Amino acid sequence: AQSVTQPDIHITVSEGASLELRCNYSYGATPYLFWYVQSPGQGLQLLLKYFSGDTLVQGIKGFEAEFKRSQSSFNLRKPSVHWSDAAEYFCAVGYGGATNKLIFGTGTLLAVQP
Amino acid sequence: KAGVTQTPRYLIKTRGQQVTLSCSPISGHRSVSWYQQTPGQGLQFLFEYFSETQRNKGNFPGRFSGRQFSNSRSEMNVSTLELGDSALYLCASSLYVTGELFFGEGSRLTVL
Numbered sequence: 001a002q003s004v005t006q007p008d009i010h011i012t013v014s015e016g017a018s019l020e021l022r023c024n025y026s027y028g029a030t031p032y033l034f035w036y037v038q039s040p041g042q043g044l045q046l047l048l049k050y051f052s053g054d055t056l057v058q059g060i061k062g063f064e065a066e067f068k069r070s071q072s073s074f075n076l077r078k079p080s081v082h083w084s085d086a087a088e089y090f091c092a093v094g095y096g097g098a099t100n101k102l103i104f105g106t107g108t109l110l111a112v113q114p
Numbered sequence: 115k116a117g118v119t120q121t122p123r124y125l126i127k128t129r130g131q132q133v134t135l136s137c138s139p140i141s142g143h144r145s146v147s148w149y150q151q152t153p154g155q156g157l158q159f160l161f162e163y164f165s166e167t168q169r170n171k172g173n174f175p176g177r178f179s180g181r182q183f184s185n186s187r188s189e190m191n192v193s194t195l196e197l198g199d200s201a202l203y204l205c206a207s208s209l210y211v212t213g214e215l216f217f218g219e220g221s222r223l224t225v226l
Binding site for chain 1: 118145147149156157159162169170172204206208211214215216217218219220
């Protein structure tokens with residue numbers, strides 16, 4: 001069965017520092033992979049997606065993610081974190097085919113220190 | 115372009131009651147999905163509709179149901195509410211079948 005693991009529940013970084021959020025997935029075929037962000041009291045916003053092709057994908061707000069098939073990973077990175085990046089980040093895998101169903105990881109809550 | 119609109123944003127019910135939540139997708143989007151978000155279980159898929167047809171359903175009891183109308187608006191209903199149904203219910207719409215979802219702000223249900 002498809003699954004997504006985000007091993008870090010909480011991460012605290014200093015403003016200006018680099019960030020990497022980990023995501024591992026389990027899926028039998030080529031996955032569709034996503035990172036979403038959720039601010040308190042809000043819905044989810046898509047940061048970036050991977051369907052195929054270049055394994056390094058760029059997203060909004062200066063985020064990027066790299067798909068590594070050999071490691072079943074899709075880690076999210078940002079070179080310099082801003083205080084406004086404090087939020088909860090969710091990695092998700094899509095089944096593809098004729099459905100938009102997503103399996104989400106448990107999320108990583110990011111705190112940014114001044 | 116207006117985003118996904120969910121109503122009501124907040125509601126309080128008591129055990130045994132039923133509730134109906136509404137979702138208006140982005141104009142032109144025909145796919146609507148519903149997710150339940152709780153601190154303990156995280157984000158869980160409820161169901162997905164496309165052109166008024168339920169295309170996929172998650173592992174929830176039959177008390178959870180939904181439908182989609184010809185204008186793509188969707189409703190979900192939970193009957194015989196239980197305390198564990200307290201959650202943020204998120205609706206998302208999509209233009210294509212790729213998993214690229216646009217979420218509303220959710221309806222927060224509290225069951226007392």
